Structure formats: structure tokens, C-alpha cells
Amino acid sequence: MRYLHTMVRVKDLAASLDFYGHILGLVESHRIESEAGRFTLVYLAAPDDMATATKNHAPLLELTYNWDEENYQGGRNFGHLAFEVDDIYQTCEYLIEQGVTLNRPPRDGYMAFIKSPDGISIELLQQGEKLEPIEPWVSMLNRDSW
Secondary structure (H helix, E strand, C coil), X not given: CCCCEEEEECCCHHHHHHHHHHHCCCEEEEEEEECCCCEEEEEEECHHHHXXXXXXXXXXXXXXXXXXXXXXXXXXXXXXXXXXXCCXXXXXXXXXXXXXXXXXXXXXXXXXXXXXXXXXXXXXXXXXXCCCCCCCXXXXXXXXXX
16 A cells, blocks of 8 residues: 545635645646546645656645535644645744744744645644744744644
């Protein structure tokens, strides 16, 4: 058995591609458009996984966009996606500059949570050892659910 992908349904493909691609830095591996099925599937990979994703079609994040309007709810009951980052503080600072809310700031130098435009929780984890807890992160409070 091997892990292939995680699928999340998105309401606004452009906003989701901006979030996952432009802001988080994921790269499009490939996409499938189905006129008959009235959907678009966009497969994204973390930059460090791109070679493996291209070769094996895994590990990937699949964004599913149904052309007919649907109201998706329950992003939180999905659980979360998790990404490892080189520097949790630098990543969170960048996300704030991009207008992203930190739902759980990296007070411990290791873990933070944000949400996608569709309410999917995304966990960011510091690669390797925890960083030394520092301000302003230590004093930041949680916002909303994560």
C-alpha cells in the first residue's frame, strides 16, 4: 500500500489555486477537465515532492472543483492537511503579510494552523527540532477554530 493523494472540494478554483499555489508554494503537477462530468481536478505537490509526484502521481493534493454550484460545509470535520516548513516563524510572517489568519500561532516554535479559503485546516510543522519560542509568537492568541 502507498499513499496517493488527499482530495478537497473547493468552491472557487482561482482562489484555491492562489492560496495553495501562490501563498503556500505548491506546484501544479497536472489537471483533468471533464466536460461530461462537469468538474476540474487539479493535482498539486510540494516543491520537494515534485519529482516523485511527477513520476508516481503521488504524494499529491487533489483540488476538486465541480462546475455546478454546491455548498460544501464541514471543512473542520475533515481533519487537516500537514506541511513541513524550513522556518515556522518566517513562514508564518509571510502568511500574515499575504493576509492569511494564523488560527494557531507557532507559540512553541514548532506548530501553527491556518485555513484555506474553503475552511480546510492546514497544520504547519517546523522541520527538525523546535525553534526557540520567541515574541511576538509566544504572546499571540488562537483565533477561531483550528
